[in-house]
Amino acid sequence: MLRRGGDEETTKAAEVFAIGIGECGSNIVGSYLKASRDKKLPSRVRGYLLMNTDRADLTKVREKYGIPKEHTMLYGASEIGVGGRFMDGYNAVMESKDIVFDQLSNLGFEGVSGFCIFTSLGGGTGCGGTPALIELLKQRFQEEEGRRIFVYVIGVLPFEGQSSEALNSIWAVSKLLRLQLQERGADLTILLSNRTMLKRILQSRTADSVDYLQRELNIDIADIGQIEKMVPSTLDSSGELEQRTEQAFVELVNPLALDVVEAMLSPGVHEPNKDVFPTTDLADYARKLDPVVVPALYTDVGLIPDAGSMPQQLKAMIDYAIQECSYADVGDQPNAESVYYVFSGPRHISKAEYGMHLKEALDKFIAPGAAITPCYVQYNDPDSPVNLLVLLGLPKIPELVQLINEATQLVNLHSGPSPLKQSWFMRSKGVTRKELVNAINDFRELFSYYMDTGTTMQ
Ligand SMILES: Nc1nc2c(ncn2[C@@H]2O[C@H](COP(=O)(O)OP(=O)(O)OP(=O)(O)O)[C@@H](O)[C@H]2O)c(=O)[nH]1
Ligand SMILES: [Mg+2]
Incomplete structure (x- = not known):
């Protein structure tokens, strides 16, 4: 627990409850808490919970960042995650409503005015679970208690070449925005992109990064250009090197993600x-x-x-x-x-x-x-x-064009007159093709100014 005994002002200022959902979300909250502890920073959060549908990931996060058990929660039916099928992530939260609120209540979430939810947008547990969680929180506080709360999502966009994750991300952002029209979505969705963070790290700490990746992956890397080319070709499959590459990338970019979280939270915290x-x-x-x-x-x-x-x-x-x-x-x-x-x-x-x-x-x-x-x-x-x-x-984000194109290609790949082909959408995402096409169209409209080129939907 980050709260310091006796420091009333500090606790009063920190009115935020942090929730890390899924692997990425839990890692970011876990490493943020650990870094704050190590640097002895004053409390930025009033309470926190790490939740996942994957038992092994939850155990790993607990051990890695020294998180007490009561701050973690396993829910859903599978115990092994939802493997990117985000609708399962959505339903798992909805079906676990009572135990989610019980645990949040034990952790003292009642008085807070704000929630920060950390998640990747490309997976299943966090990508689908986040909009569900927000719906439940808004329902509870705003509709039942008449008390305004604000909910921030810190959402991580995928690395390059993860087309299935591009599709999930587009669904999630469009869902959050649409729910907001009914006062049930995120008040703010803050986008951090793995591909951009990786690019920044590689540019600013070239030699260090090459050394690190060489060591972690046990392969010879001649120059930085080689890593950037490696990204799209390795990440969309699931072999052992791919997994190690992704893990190594994640370790490289997470410190950058923590810096921005810290910078955003710090003005609201009293310091002498x-x-x-x-x-x-x-x-x-x-x-x-x-x-x-x-x-x-x-x-x-x-x-x-x-x-x-x-x-x-x-x-x-x-x-x-x-x-x-x-x-x-x-x-x-x-x-x-x-x-x-x-x-x-x-x-x-x-x-x-x-x-x-x-x-x-x-x-x-x-x-x-x-x-x-x-x-x-x-x-x-x-x-x-x-x-x-x-x-x-709401800036223009050129990399969203890439994301939209990757997602569109994937949708096209699985489209066709045969119902067998279209069953891919239900099987791997848990939603219809139409829902995904609508989400992509939302994106095209919101970010239409630079959508005159690129892949079109069939
Ligand atoms: N920056 C960052 N990205 C991560 C981290 N862990 C996973 N990712 C990215 O998150 C995406 C995968 O989402 P996960 O968070 O693993 O998925 P999940 O929410 O656990 O959902 P399922 O595993 O499908 O049940 C990929 O784009 C990963 O590259 C992390 O610690 N930091
Ligand atoms: Mg997972």
Whole structure:
């Protein structure tokens, strides 16, 4: 448990309950809790639960991150996961409603105003279970108790070449958005992309990453280009090397995922040497941003107020953050429809006077009329690091085109007049072809501006 005895202010500030569902979600919450413990960070979450339909994965996560048993939950009928069949993931949560709420209640979820659900979007347990969980939470709090809660989903998009997972991801995001129209979906879906995180890691820590992968996979890697080519060709099958490759990639990208979670949660937490202006809690993100968000995080920014023009340095910082540090590649022209930024550092750097320069610098990355909401986190220590978190609401995400194309190809592959062919959809996903085609069409509409090229549906 992260809550510290006696530190009332800290516990009061942390109003968030974290849920990790499925393997990816549990890993991210587990490693986040462990990292916070190791770094002795103040409490960011009030309580947490890791849930899975796979007994072995749950045991592994418990051991790896030192999670007490009462914070984990095995549910569903199979005990071996749902193997990407997301409708089973959805039903498993719905059918386990009572035990889910019992356990959440034992862990003290009653008073919280917000939930963060961590999951991959490409698997089955988390991808299908997340919308179900949100429906249940919203029903319980908003419909039965008349109390507004906000729910954030931190969803991980698949690596390149995982076409079956691309299809699951598209279904999940479309489902979350559609449910939101009935006040039963996620208030904010924050997308982190494995393929982009991997690309970032490989670029920034080339030599280290090559060494690491060489060691883990026990193969000779000549250069970084080779790894990038390896990705699509190895990941969609299930042999031993493929599994080890994926595992190694996941270990590489998870620290990056933790950084952004930490950056998002930190403004809402009281710390003695810190001021936040304006006061910001997690709910503010949902109030100010569009429902799908891509974060960008630039850490340890080297800003030197005495050396050269500050407006120029700030502009360079914004450019770099958005173009090189986003968690799903948004390209050069994200055209975001809303922006929230958190600028943190020592008092003489993270100051509101710079707001106008930051606004100017953000201008070319946003749609005309898009709202910009600032937040400054100021530390008394003049040596504290400078970090910039930018949350882009409904940006253009070129890699979604790839995702849509991969999913469309898969749908086409299994389409045809024969019912035998079409039974693939029910068998491997648990839904009809039509439901998946609708989800893809939702995506095409939402992100239509760059859908003039690419694969079309048959
Ligand atoms: N970043 C990251 N990605 C992960 C991790 N574990 C799995 N993934 C990715 O998540 C996707 C698979 O989803 P899982 O979370 O394993 O699936 P699940 O929710 O457990 O569902 P089932 O296994 O189908 O029951 C793949 O795209 C993996 O690459 C992790 O720890 N970190
Ligand atoms: Mg699993």
